[in-house]
Amino acid sequence: MREDFRFWIADCSRISVSSDLDQAQELTLDQLIDRNVQALGGRVAIEAVQSIKFALHIVDPDFEVDAIYYAAQAGRMRIDITAGGKRLYAEAFNGSRAWQWKGKGEPVEV
DSSP, X not given: OHHHHHHHHHXXXXXXXXXXXXXXXXXXXXXXXHHHHHHTTOHHHHHTOOEEEXXXXXXXXXXXXXXXXXXXXXGEEEEEEEETTEEEEEEEEOSSOEEEEOSSSSOEEO
């Protein structure tokens, strides 16, 4: 569990540790992880999470899209990508099989 958070926290390293830069202090990665775990209610609370949902806004030089990403224990996930209210792409994994849909036709198993 701790290793999963280590990668997630490292990816989120741009998050400010302190809102007052004069009082900011350097933290080790373990201290940063521990503070984030406590801010989320502690290890027991985090391990009790059965699923998550993220609303994303993706900006690329050539396009902007929105996405909803769902993930659940046992490796299940789904992402739906939309632009202008129209679904453009979707993919999912139910724990044993995966599929994707590229905006036209039927979903294809991958």
